[in-house]
Amino acid sequence: MTQGENNQQNKPNGTGQSGPVKRKVAKTTTRPTKAQERKDKIDVRKSLLKEKAAAKAAFGRGKHDGGKSRKPIGEVLRDPSARKRIFRTILAVLILLCVAAIATVVLLHRNMEHERISSEGYFHDERFADCLVVDGIDVSFAQGEDIDWDKVKQSGVDFVFIRAGFRGAESGKLNEDSEFIRNIEGAQDAGLMVGVYFYSQAVTAREAREEAQFVLALVEPYDITLPLVMDYEVYPGGRLEKAYETGLLTPTFMNNVAMEFCRTVEAKGYQSAVYANYYFLTTYLDGASLGGSTDVWLAHYTDATDYPEAYRFWQCSGAETVPGIPGEVDKDFWYLDLTPEADGTASVAADLSGRTSVGTCAVTLKKTKITYYGKPVRPGVTVTLDGKRLSEGRDYLVSYVKNTEPGTGYVVVTGIGNYTGRQVQSFEIGELWK
Numbered sequence: 001m002t003q004g005e006n007n008q009q010n011k012p013n014g015t016g017q018s019g020p021v022k023r024k025v026a027k028t029t030t031r032p033t034k035a036q037e038r039k040d041k042i043d044v045r046k047s048l049l050k051e052k053a054a055a056k057a058a059f060g061r062g063k064h065d066g067g068k069s070r071k072p073i074g075e076v077l078r079d080p081s082a083r084k085r086i087f088r089t090i091l092a093v094l095i096l097l098c099v100a101a102i103a104t105v106v107l108l109h110r111n112m113e114h115e116r117i118s119s120e121g122y123f124h125d126e127r128f129a130d131c132l133v134v135d136g137i138d139v140s141f142a143q144g145e146d147i148d149w150d151k152v153k154q155s156g157v158d159f160v161f162i163r164a165g166f167r168g169a170e171s172g173k174l175n176e177d178s179e180f181i182r183n184i185e186g187a188q189d190a191g192l193m194v195g196v197y198f199y200s201q202a203v204t205a206r207e208a209r210e211e212a213q214f215v216l217a218l219v220e221p222y223d224i225t226l227p228l229v230m231d232y233e234v235y236p237g238g239r240l241e242k243a244y245e246t247g248l249l250t251p252t253f254m255n256n257v258a259m260e261f262c263r264t265v266e267a268k269g270y271q272s273a274v275y276a277n278y279y280f281l282t283t284y285l286d287g288a289s290l291g292g293s294t295d296v297w298l299a300h301y302t303d304a305t306d307y308p309e310a311y312r313f314w315q316c317s318g319a320e321t322v323p324g325i326p327g328e329v330d331k332d333f334w335y336l337d338l339t340p341e342a343d344g345t346a347s348v349a350a351d352l353s354g355r356t357s358v359g360t361c362a363v364t365l366k367k368t369k370i371t372y373y374g375k376p377v378r379p380g381v382t383v384t385l386d387g388k389r390l391s392e393g394r395d396y397l398v399s400y401v402k403n404t405e406p407g408t409g410y411v412v413v414t415g416i417g418n419y420t421g422r423q424v425q426s427f428e429i430g431e432l433w434k
Contacts, residue, residue, distance in 0.1 A: 188222065
């Protein structure tokens with residue numbers, strides 16, 4: 001070995017010591033076996049389960065916020081500041097509950113407050129002492145398209161006669177009222193009993209029959225619970241007045257014209273009526289004979305009519321104010337017969353053989369006492385005959401009157417199809433606060 005080689009061997013090796021240089025050897029890693037992986041997973045699972053069990057135990061002992069234990073309730077209640085906090089919390093909850101209760105009462109009270117019509121100042125003939133006096137109105141295009149029928153019903157109006165159309169006083173042409181569909185659908189949706197009238201200028205029985213057929217076509221899609229009415233009156237300078245002035249239209253002749261309308265609608269299962277004012281009934285028509293054949297809707301604007309003949313409806317005013325209707329409207333009364341088998345209408349010579357009066361049926365109310373919450377009360381109804389249950393909408397229709405305030409309400413069952421007449425049952429409406 002040369003001297004240079006000897007010197008190179010004796011150089012420091014980087015550790016501060018002399019000697020030969022040591023080479024670093026790379027470490028090799030051993031991949032864990034599948035058995036080891038399974039063991040590791042099991043260990044991790046066990047650890048998580050222990051932590052969960054420990055947390056649950058701590059919660060059960062009342063520990064939280066880093067494992068610090070809650071103070072026993074007795075110790076907490078001995079702390080004056082803690083008692084104040086608890087008291088304030090309880091008081092706040094009670095105040096919120098009281099506010100919620102008061103708000104509920106106020107909303108219910110407002111919901112039950114409705115502006116109502118008044119029938120004070122009108123006097124009814126003693127012949128109707130045993131009848132139920134029902135409040136109603138009649139409408140046409142004149143009341144416009146903005147009628148709120150729910151408000152009308154809630155105000156105490158229980159029935160309405162709606163104009164279906166009219167015959168031109170000069171042309172003689174038949175016309176549909178522009179608001180007929182809107183009015184009849186709105187009134188029925190709100191729960192009013194509905195009848196329909198046609199303003200007639202008929203001068204022959206044939207024209208009266210034509211008017212009746214016109215009305216029948218219009219009402220076919222709807223449930224009609226009151227009569228189809230011939231509104232018979234003179235239009236100044238119109239065709240009816242001119243024909244009467246010739247002397248050819250005697251009261252007997254005009255009665256026959258009116259009765260042709262009635263026979264036509266009753267032949268289709270509807271009730272009939274004739275509308276006329278006091279003067280028309282006593283001058284143009286034979287009111288006594290007419291009232292014995294069909295129902296009469298009398299127009300007499302007074303607080304107590306002295307019309308001596310039979311009538312079922314009375315139009316007492318043409319300037320009534322009713323919630324839900326802009327402007328003025330006609331006011332009517334209906335004298336509803338409470339006799340179980342009453343048909344509610346005089347019968348004309350129409351062939352109604354095979355039809356049974358619903359007055360002979362058993363009408364059962366699901367509830368006879370109901371609390372009033374501000375909405376019309378409508379208890380369910382079942383109608384049977386000799387143990388057989390009748391079908392609503394096929395055999396009968398159900399209506400309600402006097403059902404928008406505490407007191408006595410009434411269910412009116414009207415026969416349709418193979419049934420006729422009507423039956424009335426009462427139920428009690430209780431006050432919420434009693």
